[in-house]
Amino acid sequence: MCATRINPIFIFELFYNGNLVRMKPKKLNLAVVAGNLLEWYEFSLYGFMASIFAKVFFPAEKSLTGLMIVFAAYAVSFSMRPIGGLIIGYLGDQYGRKRVLLISIIALTALTIGIGILPSYASIGILAPIFLIILRLMQGAFISSEYVGATVYQTEMNAHRPGFYAAFVQSSTFVGGLLASLSVLFITWFFSNETILNGAWRIPYLLAGVFAAIIFLMRLKLPDIKQQKNKTIGLLETWKTIFRNQKIKLLQAIFIPSAATVSVYYFIYQLSYLVTFLKVSLSISLIIMVASKLILFISLPFFAHFGDRIGHKRFLISSLIVLMLFAYPVFYLMTQPIILDLIIGQVLFALLVSPYLSLNMAYVTQLFSPQNRLTASTSTINLSIAIFGATTPLISLFLVKITHLPIMPLAYFLGTCLLSLSAILLN
Incomplete structure (x- = not known):
């Protein structure tokens, strides 16, 4: 008896080329931003679980030292x-x-599940933190294109309103952070500290792996963007061309996002600051973070809509000036040991950074021509995130530790705002 064989590669190609199902515009946008949402869910999750990971993967005699190792x-x-x-x-x-x-x-599916099943320090000793760092290095390499790639896709698919549609990618980063906050809040409510340390912390990671697989299936149906193609050239030659013709734009693409990335990653530091220094309970701290993320999620498309109408450059410059003028009182409120002051400070900070966050990515990606836009944008923006954003929790913690002044992270924040403003004015 001869059985009919089905070629799985053929079925994959059917999905990949979109021959089975065509996506409606709303589902198309959802498929684009959902992956970025999940990326930021996972990255935020690590920050929100910093105090837990300090005990699971990085045992230390002093909690502050352990926290610094995690950051x-x-x-x-x-x-x-x-x-x-x-x-x-x-x-x-x-x-x-x-x-x-x-x-x-x-990559997100495989590596997120990998972190979720990683043994603790108690099980395999020093190999636990080593494997964790390796997984996150691999994750950074593969996911680096997600944030910028989704932004470029949105601006090119929606050229009539690039800022507005790109803002949904930005907004999804905060939904990811919001879901990360809620997932950590969930396990702290339903599990004891001992149960969390013994394995309940893995639940949010394993769920993320499942959702990543679903998003992959949705993205198989995305249409690709038709663009004029030049003769295929190597990576090195491509970069020689970009560097030779667009030096100033490369510098702009590194420095313009600096204020935005520091703003985003400051939320991660703030959670640990509330728990470690002000002794606010993790549950209350997470609720404050959730409120901030909701404000960012709602306000970004709103501000981007106006930015598209009045011009991206003018809108971004105005946003930075307002942000610098009101930064001090907001940071002061965020360092006070009074719950109401903390809530007001976090809400005002979210509102102040929203205008700049809504359009900076769309502005930067459109600095470059379509033929090399993704090459130039992904490398420069991710370099900016690595230099300014990823180090924000560590630098903020270090400044507070050496000066004993809780408001000192403000100096780093204002410095990056000035840097971003100068980069925009170069154009």
């Missing part, structure tokens, strides 16, 4: 983002934006 590992994991962005961005320019979005979500 150091967090920063090191970003060192691979510019390298991954350089390679995968080039592939996106040569072979299509869709392939980049598929590659990133496949």
Whole structure:
């Protein structure tokens, strides 16, 4: 009896080329931003679980030292983002934006599950933190293109309102952070501290792996963007061309996102500051974070809509000036040991950074021509995130430790705001 054989590669190609099901516009946008949401869910999850991971993977006699080791590992994991962005961005320019979005979500699925099943320090000793850092380095290399790739896809698919649609990618980063907050809040409510340390912390990671697989299936149906292709050239030659013709734009693409990335990653530091220094319970601290994420999620598309109408450059400059003028009182409120002051401070901070966050990514990616946009954008933006954003929790903690002044992270924040403003004015 001869059985009919089905070629799985053929079925994959049917899905990949979109021949089975065509996506409606709303589902298309959902598929694009959902992967970015999941990336930031996982990255935020590590930060929100810093105090837990300090005990699971990095045992130390002093809790503050253990926390600094966790944040150091967090920063090191970003060192691979510019390298991954350089390679995968080039592939996106040569072979299509869709392939980049598929590659990133496949990697996210495997590596997130890998962290979720990683044995603790008590089980395998020093190998536990080593494996954790390796997984996060690999994650940074592959996922580096997700954030920028999704932004580029949205701006090119929606050229009539690039800022507005790109803002949904930005907004999804905060939904990811919001879901990470809620997942940690969930396990702290339903499990004891001992149960969490013994394995309940793994639940949010394993669930993320499941959702990543679902998003991959959705992205298989995405249409690819048709663009004019130049003669295929190597990665090195591509970068020689970019560097020769667009030096100023490369510098802008590194420095313009600096204020935005520091703003985003400051939320992660703030959670640990509330728990470690102000002794606010983890549950209350997470609720404050959730409120901030909701404000960011709602406000970003709103501000981007106006930015598209009045012009991105003018809007971004105005946003930075307002942000610097009101930063001090907001940071002061966020360091007070009074719950109401903390809530007001966090809410005001979210509102102040929203205008700049809504448009900075769309502005930066459109600095470059479509033929090399993803190559240049992914490497420079991810370099900016690695330099300024990923180090924010560690630098903030270090400044507070050496000065004993809780408001000192404000100096780092204002410095990056000035840097971003100067970079925009270069154009």
